[in-house]
Amino acid sequence: MDDISPIRAKSGTNQEGTSAHNRRVMIEALRLNGALSRADLARATQLTKQAVSNIIEDLESDGLVVALDAVRKGRGQPSTPYRLVPEGAFAIGLHIDRHLTRAVAVDLMGSVLARAEANLPFDEPSKGVEIILELIAGVRRDLAGISVQSEKRLVGLGVAMPGPFGLKDSDDKWMMPAWQKFPLLEALAKGTGLNVGLQNDAAACATAERIVGAAHGVDHAVCLYVGYGIGAGLILNGELYSGGHGNAGEIGMALLAPAGPGSTPLEHRASLASLYQHLDLNPADSDIYEQMNALVQAEDAKMMAWIDGAAHDLRWSVHLIETIFDPQTVILTSGAPEALARRLVEAMHPLLPSIADRPARMLPRLQLGTTDPWSIALGAAAAPISRAFDPLFSAILKTRSAPA
Amino acid sequence: MDDISPIRAKSGTNQEGTSAHNRRVMIEALRLNGALSRADLARATQLTKQAVSNIIEDLESDGLVVALDAVRKGRGQPSTPYRLVPEGAFAIGLHIDRHLTRAVAVDLMGSVLARAEANLPFDEPSKGVEIILELIAGVRRDLAGISVQSEKRLVGLGVAMPGPFGLKDSDDKWMMPAWQKFPLLEALAKGTGLNVGLQNDAAACATAERIVGAAHGVDHAVCLYVGYGIGAGLILNGELYSGGHGNAGEIGMALLAPAGPGSTPLEHRASLASLYQHLDLNPADSDIYEQMNALVQAEDAKMMAWIDGAAHDLRWSVHLIETIFDPQTVILTSGAPEALARRLVEAMHPLLPSIADRPARMLPRLQLGTTDPWSIALGAAAAPISRAFDPLFSAILKTRSAPA
DNA sequence: CTAATTAAGTCAAGCGAATTGACTTAATGC
DNA sequence: GCATTAAGTCAATTCGCTTGACTTAATTAG
Secondary structure: OOOOOOOOOOOOHHHHHHHHHHHHHHHHHHHHOEEEEEHHHHHOOOOOHHHHHHHHHHHHHOOEEOOOOOOOOOOOOOOEEEEEEEHEEEEEEEEOOOOOOEEEEOOOOOOOEEEEEEOOOOOHHHHHHHHHHHHHHHHHHHHHOOOOOOOOOOOEEEEOOOOOOOOOOOOOOOOOOHHHHOOOOHHHHHHHHEEEEEEEHHHHHHHHHHHHHHOOOOOOOEEEEEEOOOOEEEEEEEEEEOOOOOOOOHHOEEOOOOOOOOOOOOHHOOOHHHHHHHOEEEEOOOOOOHHHOOOOOOOOOHHHHHHHHHHHHHHHHHHHHOOOOOOOOOEEEOOOOOOHHHHHHHOOOOOOOOOOOOOOOOOEEEEEEOOOHHHHHHHHHHHHHHHHOOOOHHHHHOOOOOOO | OOOOOOOOOOOOOOOOHHHHHHHHHHHHHHHHHEEEEHHHHHHHHHHHHHHHHHHHHHHHOOOOOEEEEOEEOOOOOOOEEEEEEHHHHHHEEEEEOOEEEEEEEEOOOOOOEEEEEEOOOOOOOHHHHHHHHHHHHHHHHHHHOOOOOOOEEEEEEEEEEOOOOOOOOOOOOOOOOOHOOOHHHHHHHHHHHHOOEEEEEHHHHHHHHHHHOOOOOOEEEEEEEEEEEEEEEEOOOOOEEEEOOOOOOOHOOOOOOOOOOOOHHHHHHHOHHHHHHHHHHOOOEEEEHHHHHHHHHHOHHHHHHHHHHHHHHHHHHHHHHHHHOOOOOOEEEEOOHHHHHHHHHHHOOOOOOOOOOOOHHHOOOOOEOOOOHHHHHHHHHHHHHHHHHOOOOHHHHHHHOOOO
16 A cells, blocks of 8 residues: 555656657657658658658648648659648647736647736635636637637646745745635636646746747747746756746846845846836736836836846846856846837846857847747647647656556 | 758657667666566566566676565565666766866776876876876776776766866966867877767766765756866756756856956855965865865864855855756765865855745755765766666667768 | 465567568659 | 659568466465
């Protein structure tokens, strides 16, 4: 009756694992390269033409890929390129923020097919969950109107919300204490009947940049997300890294100096929360976005001062990230209006000299990512799709079957 | 003749990959658990008894595992445990530091079987390489005296030296400018005929902790190495992370504050180099180790002051690491005498409150790792063994065969 | 002391997915 | 019009894991 074996070991694999991996590799190759012929795929994946042919045939009959018109390109038989079918899979993404929640439905390619948003009561998760379930149901209905097969092809629900998760009880107003304690995932799984996964908002942002943005196909990238708080989404070795307890990248609590008066959490200086405070804005205002935009356009003195201050600390953050992670690029994204984010990035230049100042860079040290407020929900939705279709180590291994 | 295909894709796999993975999983399981029967292995790896039997038979005939006496444990046929054979594989590890180089020969279990050290000319890599090749040759001879099969079973040469690597030309005295430019790996590969791999000293230290130290079997750990410089070795998801260009964890260049007088690289405050400077010691002295030890034992005022200062900044570093990586534990290791390292860890307490203050911790937030000066060479030697025997994603994939 | 039970491990046939090598198809280039 | 080149298929093979029955050897119950 000892329920957990004390033996520690990785799981082995078999032909199912092989086959699953190869399918995923095909799908990823088509996602990254657009459309490829079987011969192209065989060369790219190191598999034989025959193996590729079999897999593609499978994927085609599963409705995940489709053949395009044959193309002639020099000698030899014309090749038939295949591309992914967007309607091959769908996922729901949910972004929960302090005062607002957004839900989207996306397809296999990461296109947003339906979206909806609603206000959230900051301190009443049980009421909030009802609102959220309603929101998700609405998005699912819209999706069903677009594709008849949507329900059958729905791979899961991805949730993104501000971290960190699983700490000691905390009443820090910067976090969402009531939500941290609520059994959210269970409630959502029960209410939707879907597989539910959770990540923090910065991680979702990084995932979004990875599928449709500046990090597309980049294996080592860090995505700084300046939202109500500030966090970093980590793409390491081509996969999202979430740490030992799902809290990796929660850089907002990093201290700006070892001690003394300058020893402030980054979040208190470079986040929209600090901006709201600095400018005496109310984050619950529905036109908060327009207010910020107007202040930036008008080059309001207090706004400019905040930008300079935040840029100062962000410049340091980028240096730190480069020093610690050695990424190919750093991407700054934000829930703020694009004009503000752009100003911020401009104010961060020139960047501090760092290890990233290398002779032959392919990508800029710092890029402006998307400022679309829906991108976090998009990234959240991408997580279940990635789990289902990307070539992951874990996808090769045999899964522990439930005991009798 | 386009030498590089523009198509980006991961490699596929086949039964060879499956089999290679399963072999590696068995070896890892035996390494982590000591000795296991076939039935144990089958349960732990999810493979069938039969599959395990075949693999174990293979491993046994390859001389990598050996059967122990059968043990009776309750009803049923007694089980026959198997354990790894240390002499199943060997590797050479090389630690290159500013003034000193060390070489070790280790076996599959990470035991050091031979060791040798020599002084290095700081600015003459070409002469240095001769010394190193001599050193390695000596260690190999010693190893051959212990095991006849050693040469046949030598899987590679792992090199550890201070990073960062591949930067713009730099004359920073803290680094090793002459060595950075020298084609070291090529020279060593040519001179030894072995596969050569390179990592920075902190990464090697983390690897050493992983196989024989505090990080044994831990999947998320950061190893702070206080040597001549300071660096962090990152164990993420059970594997060493080296970043986009092999420089991840080079935390020594992290700035202690965004700007102003406190904006100093960590390395200038918390590293043995800073200690030497503070105490006016000469790092090239052969009894430097004893000198430091004596000062600590005598509770020398300047030494204590340095410890307090360094501990202050290291406390901040640990907080930063916890915030960014969310590891299960942080391990402090050092090239300094154990008494000094122990004092340093004591002076770092109490740690700053952080995200790592969670209710149910399995491991301490901060642990003292090894201070054995040979551990970096050991970690360097572990790298080729890990590449050859650990279950890695990359080991499953088909390898791109060289074109005709 | 014997029989039932439990668990380790083997045997032999089966299966699934990639491989192999010959073959077909359909273009271009000379 | 023929040789060449490349995409893609066909059919047989291979290889490693799985399956299910079987053997071996211990403990426990009666």
